[in-house]
Amino acid sequence: MNEQSSCVEMIRTLVAFPTISRDSNLNLIDFVREYLRPYDADFRLTYDDDRRKANLFVSLGPAIEGGMVLSGHTDVVPVQGQVWDSDPFQLVERDGCLFGRGTSDMKSFIAVALHEIPQFVERGLKAPLHLALSYDEEVGCIGVGRLLSDLKSTGLKPAGCIVGEPTLMKPVIAHKGKRSYRARVTGLAAHSAYAPHGVNALEAAAEVVAYLKRMARRHRDEGPYDRGFDVSYTTIHTGVLHSGVALNIVPHECSFDFEFRYLPQDDPDQLIKELNDYIVNILEPEMRAVYKEAGFDIQLLSQIPALDNRSHTPIVALAQTHSGESGTGKVSYGTEGSQFQSAGIPTVVCGPGSIQQAHRPNEFISLDQINHSQRFLQSLMGSLCER
Numbered sequence: 001m002n003e004q005s006s007c008v009e010m011i012r013t014l015v016a017f018p019t020i021s022r023d024s025n026l027n028l029i030d031f032v033r034e035y036l037r038p039y040d041a042d043f044r045l046t047y048d049d050d051r052r053k054a055n056l057f058v059s060l061g062p063a064i065e066g067g068m069v070l071s072g073h074t075d076v077v078p079v080q081g082q083v084w085d086s087d088p089f090q091l092v093e094r095d096g097c098l099f100g101r102g103t104s105d106m107k108s109f110i111a112v113a114l115h116e117i118p119q120f121v122e123r124g125l126k127a128p129l130h131l132a133l134s135y136d137e138e139v140g141c142i143g144v145g146r147l148l149s150d151l152k153s154t155g156l157k158p159a160g161c162i163v164g165e166p167t168l169m170k171p172v173i174a175h176k177g178k179r180s181y182r183a184r185v186t187g188l189a190a191h192s193a194y195a196p197h198g199v200n201a202l203e204a205a206a207e208v209v210a211y212l213k214r215m216a217r218r219h220r221d222e223g224p225y226d227r228g229f230d231v232s233y234t235t236i237h238t239g240v241l242h243s244g245v246a247l248n249i250v251p252h253e254c255s256f257d258f259e260f261r262y263l264p265q266d267d268p269d270q271l272i273k274e275l276n277d278y279i280v281n282i283l284e285p286e287m288r289a290v291y292k293e294a295g296f297d298i299q300l301l302s303q304i305p306a307l308d309n310r311s312h313t314p315i316v317a318l319a320q321t322h323s324g325e326s327g328t329g330k331v332s333y334g335t336e337g338s339q340f341q342s343a344g345i346p347t348v349v350c351g352p353g354s355i356q357q358a359h360r361p362n363e364f365i366s367l368d369q370i371n372h373s374q375r376f377l378q379s380l381m382g383s384l385c386e387r
Helices: 003-015 026-039 103-122 143-154 192-197 201-222 268-290 314-323 337-342 367-384
Strands: 042-047 054-060 068-073 092-094 097-099 129-134 160-163 172-175 177-186 235-243 253-262 295-304 329-331 347-349 364-366
Touching: 003 103, 003 367, 026 042, 026 054, 026 103, 026 129, 042 143, 054 103, 054 143, 068 103, 068 143, 068 337, 068 367, 097 103, 097 367, 103 129, 103 364, 103 367, 129 143, 143 337, 160 314, 160 337, 177 201, 177 268, 201 235, 201 253, 201 268, 253 268, 268 295, 314 347, 314 367, 337 347, 364 367
Parallel strands: 068 129, 068 160, 160 347, 172 329
Antiparallel strands: 042 054, 054 129, 092 097, 097 364, 172 347, 177 253, 177 295, 235 253
């Protein structure tokens, strides 16, 4: 079996683990531990509260400061409601591409790293190589926080981190931050013929959703802008809404989820303050004039800080050198990179595949991108290995 074929088999193995965020990733984590056990690897596990999911931090080579972290998330987004031409969890190779859930986002990067680790070890690591695998990235980069807290307790200080999210192997120096929220609206049920005697929670929610849309349009039309991003302004989005039992009943409750994906120079605290001011000053007085217990409760679901790296830093130069890409980019999606950066570990995002293929039916990655990623890591060996 040639080198590319064996790497594809590793991708096939990882894709076959159905690690949708709501489900456990422990089978994949156990596989990685058994695969790396012969290479004198040190393993650190951190679990979620239910111990159904785990982060894995692997260290190879000398136990000294410095070295490099290769970081990736193990979870993938759901496939329900999507029409696929093949089983999403069975890798299909066709027309120079690999199809399957997670091929682009981002099991291929993890697979390439696993495939190349034996060669790192064989060439003699003079600096540590770390592999960070996290859970629940797709629902707000939740797991990596525990991984980083545990890493801090060890005193390990890696020199840098490469997050292998899909960037077409172009070094990415910045990404937007994200705040996601859930709003719960309390109203008062009534017969729809006497709607003024009730408080319609659904309509109150709809007014807030409409206000969020007006905020989104203002940022689209007035900025601020950063033209380095593929979407150059802060975006605001409502994605889920639940309410109502029957048309002839005024809904007494409603919930909806919304998010801000903000530029590094935008202040997310001001965004949520603007919304809260609208709710408190405009909507709730009218609702409470009918029913004093009516109102809104908004809870933070998750947050990902923005990544804002300078283009001329050692970690960016390293990614440019080994990727062969002289430019840099900025992206609108979030990664765990900002949390590594906040933990004092210089970070760049650089991985195979296109984000345009992520989260879609028939997700795929090209074999050219796999090859590019392999060349990247093989070049990195020259920086970390004796020979």
